[in-house]
Amino acid sequence: MRCFQCRTTLIQEAVGHSDSYRKTTGELDSRMYSGVGAFFGFCLVAVLLKFILPGVNLGDGEIYTISAVGAGIGGLIGRALLRARMK
Numbered sequence: 001m002r003c004f005q006c007r008t009t010l011i012q013e014a015v016g017h018s019d020s021y022r023k024t025t026g027e028l029d030s031r032m033y034s035g036v037g038a039f040f041g042f043c044l045v046a047v048l049l050k051f052i053l054p055g056v057n058l059g060d061g062e063i064y065t066i067s068a069v070g071a072g073i074g075g076l077i078g079r080a081l082l083r084a085r086m087k
Helices: 019-052 060-086
Strands: none
Touching: 019 060
């Protein structure tokens, strides 16, 4: 910020963010995106197998196992979306 009369600098402002700040926010973002992706992947597969596709004869344990795989895939998709967003 500069003085209106003499144009001298009154407040020194930082330019950009530090490397540690960028590293920390990148780690938090990747965990959030993978966690949200895993949650939605698990819920989507569980709801599909339990309620929308009732013709598939699977037990609850099998549905939860397949949903866990869906959670893993959802986590990977979440990280891929973050990488695409950062570019």
